[in-house]
Amino acid sequence: MxxxxxxxxxxxxxxxxxxxxxxxxxxxxxxxxxxxxxxxxxxxxxxxxxxxxxxxxxxxxxxxxxxxKLATLSRGYRRKSKGFVLAEDGVTSNELGDEPMQFYSKYKKCSVAVDADRQNGINKLQDIVNPxxxxxxxxxxxxxxxxxxxxxxxxxxxxxxxxxxxxxxxxxxxxxxxxxxxxxxxxxxxxxxxxxxxxxxxxxxxxxxxxxxxxxxxKYDEKIFNNEKSFVLRDLKNTFTLVTGIANPRPLLGYLNSLKLKYEHIAFNDHHHFSERDIELLARKEFVITTEKDYMRLKDRLKNVMYLPIQTxxxxxxxxxxxxxxxxxxxxxxxxxx
Missing domain, CATH: 3.40.50 (Rossmann fold)
Known part of the structure; x- marks a missing residue:
């Protein structure tokens, strides 16, 4: 290469x-x-x-x-929708993109929108939200x-x-x-x-x-989460499957190794769209841990998945x-x- x-x-x-x-x-x-x-x-x-x-x-x-009164505007990389989309109840990661969906899921005081045309996106936000x-x-x-x-x-x-x-x-x-x-x-x-x-x-x-x-x-969180529960990560004793669709998973692998956890790693490309074949493969795993960004695309399709949050x-x-x-x-x- x-x-x-x-x-x-x-x-x-x-x-x-x-x-x-x-x-x-x-x-x-x-x-x-x-x-x-x-x-x-x-x-x-x-x-x-x-x-x-x-x-x-x-x-x-x-x-x-x-x-x-705050708003974020992203392009919504690899989303399946076009033009301006404002996050609201019922919106999916396919419409918003995984990262804007992550923002919307966590920060309800902040308006979240996507538009590849940033001028149009700002104008729409001013008309609708007035941030x-x-x-x-x-x-x-x-x-x-x-x-x-x-x-x-x-x-x-x-x-x-x-x-x-x-x-x-x-x-x-x-x-x-x-x-x-x-x-x-x-x-x-x-x-x-x-x-x-x-x-x-x-x-x-x-x-x-x-x-x-x-x-x-x-900074990695001490716990892993899904929509219903949380666990302390270092308390995991059994081998789990780590799924990543991010540009560079090496820091995450280093963190998990520092905790001496046992896992297999399935790596996908950044912003990977999980196919039905991917979901079938992951559904056969006993327990899946993924990044928060990837969780936005997996949470409605897998029951055995949790995510590990990070912060700057x-x-x-x-x-x-x-x-x-x-x-x-x-x-x-x-x-x-x-």
Whole structure:
């Protein structure tokens, strides 16, 4: 695979040139970017793949939902519906997508919607919900919307500064796209990451003076859940089946191994649509544990499945991050007179 990616390097140059020209046209105003009269926070990345966007969006929901009338807008990756969909009773993960369905299932104070056209999605949310703040999920490259605050995520063991443009690497755009960020968060760090290691990463990232870099890790819940019950994970004695449809299951495997649990692992591609054949296979297993995202697609089709929740956990200075978010929102609301 690496050899093939190297062969495709000329295409990476072409792709990089196209995305750079596009960004330049937005920067100089040749392509229009719409600004809205309400605070809009973007969570995104430069790399393709799992940098922890969903846990970060959930962190912002928990932070803001009691203070403001909040909405999230995602594209609803791999959903079977089209256009704008607002989450409501009776909606399914096929209509919303697994991650927005996860948000809706957990946070009833927050309106959840999907639309690949973010401008249309924001307009619809304003007409129907009239939120005070919107969090845009996975919209860092969606330049048609001019957000007020950009949160850029980069994974600890796959920093954007070490990556290359698609298809040679996994970057959606050139590394200098990071300059649009207000905050850069290095995600999925090992919990024992030292201050010295953090300083070395800062030197590699070389943030702008106006940018603040934070470090976060994934915190796994002590319990597994379904709609009816919960169990303490480390108390499991029998072998179970772990099912993952995520970009990188290695951190989860490491966590389960640290608990010395016995399991078999069935790995699917990210956002996998479980077929009837898949369901038949999993139904024959005695006990299935999956990720919360995958559970959204399995809960109505399997009786023997539970999920393990995760959260973003800042390694330090989470109060400073929270304050930056609140300061931005307050200033933006004052500016627009809302």
């Amino acid at each position: 690496r050899g093939l990616r190297k062969i495709l390097f000329p295409f990476a140059i072409l792709y990089g040139l196209i995305t750079s020209i596009r960004n330049y046209f937005f920067d100089i105003g040749l392509l229009s970017s719409k600004k809205y009269k309400l605070p809009i926070i973007v969570v995104g990345n430069l790399n393709v793949g799992g940098t922890g966007k969903s846990p970060m969006v959930e962190y912002l929901i928990r932070l803001l939902q009691d203070e403001y 005070e703040v919107i969090v845009l999920d996975d919209a860092y490259q969606h330049r048609k919307v001019k957000a007020g605050f950009y949160v850029l995520l980069t994974k600890y063991n796959d920093l954007y500064v070490d990556d290359y443009i698609l298809p040679t690497g996994n970057l959606r755009e050139a590394r200098k796209g990071a300059n649009r960020a207000d905050v850069i968060i290095v995600t999925k760090c090992p919990t024992e990451l030292s201050k010295l290691d953090q300083e070395e990463i800062l030197k590699r990232i070389q943030p702008l003076k106006r940018q603040k870099v934070f470090f976060s890790s994934i 956990q800042f390694m330090n200075n989470n109060e400073e991050f929270d304050e930056m978010i609140f300061d931005y929102i307050k200033k933006d609301l004052q500016k627009t007179g809302l």
